[in-house]
Amino acid sequence: MRKRILLLEDEQAIADTLLYALQSEGFDVRHVRLAREALAVFAQTPPDLALLDVGVPDGNGFDVCRAIRKTSELPIVFLTARHEEIDRVLGLELGADDYVVKPFSPREVCARVRAILRRSATGLQATAGASPPPVPAAAGVLVLDEQAQRITCSGEWLALTRYEFLLLATLLRRPQRIFSRSELMELVWGGAPHTSDRTVDAHVKLLRAKLRERGLQAEVIQTHRHMGYSLRLP
Numbered sequence: 001m002r003k004r005i006l007l008l009e010d011e012q013a014i015a016d017t018l019l020y021a022l023q024s025e026g027f028d029v030r031h032v033r034l035a036r037e038a039l040a041v042f043a044q045t046p047p048d049l050a051l052l053d054v055g056v057p058d059g060n061g062f063d064v065c066r067a068i069r070k071t072s073e074l075p076i077v078f079l080t081a082r083h084e085e086i087d088r089v090l091g092l093e094l095g096a097d098d099y100v101v102k103p104f105s106p107r108e109v110c111a112r113v114r115a116i117l118r119r120s121a122t123g124l125q126a127t128a129g130a131s132p133p134p135v136p137a138a139a140g141v142l143v144l145d146e147q148a149q150r151i152t153c154s155g156e157w158l159a160l161t162r163y164e165f166l167l168l169a170t171l172l173r174r175p176q177r178i179f180s181r182s183e184l185m186e187l188v189w190g191g192a193p194h195t196s197d198r199t200v201d202a203h204v205k206l207l208r209a210k211l212r213e214r215g216l217q218a219e220v221i222q223t224h225r226h227m228g229y230s231l232r233l234p
């Protein structure tokens with residue numbers, strides 16, 4: 001079945017090039033110009049992935065993302081124009097999966113979309129897979145359930161975005177091993193272009209905040225100067 005993509009973009013020229021590129025790749029694209037239209041489409045026919053422009057005439061992509069995240073984990077990619085916007089995408093707990101900076105090539109956007117959809121498909125396969133590991137990876141109170149693709153903290157699910165999950169799962173599978181930032185970029189983000197040390201650091205910061213909320217010390221994820229990060233066993 002063709003994958004459905006919701007495209008929120010108010011600049012017609014940008015929307016046109018994206019529409020053309022995505023449709024040429026066989027995606028079923030629904031284009032809207034306004035935040036409220038995006039939410040209406042999301043409610044009627046939930047897409048497989050959403051591409052959200054940040055600045056639109058009746059609001060912004062952040063609010064659309066927040067509204068979608070209340071009920072759905074569908075992959076969300078921001079189309080951003082300015083660096084302040086990128087900081088917000090990374091810094092706020094919006095639960096976005098990725099972002100693309102304008103001006104971008106439609107090809108780059110298509111590549112990201114394919115990569116993200118492939119990753120979500122792999123996640124589903126892993127869930128349905130025949131042989132989940134018998135013993136979950138655990139580091140004290142944190143337990144990775146590979147089959148459910150979720151992590152519990154003291155027995156309760158952690159609400160994590162896709163990348164937060166992938167990052168923490170990577171660290172949890174091999175506690176105490178130090179992962180360099182470039183290793184994490186490869187393992188977690190699949191070497192996606194525009195991923196930088198800053199992306200890794202920003203996500204570690206978000207994870208630490210979530211772990212702190214659950215009463216864990218933030219240092220459960222340890223920083224090793226000039227080397228990277230590791231998960232500390234209690």
Ligand code: CA
Pocket residue numbers: 009010011053054055056
């Ligand atoms: Ca715009």
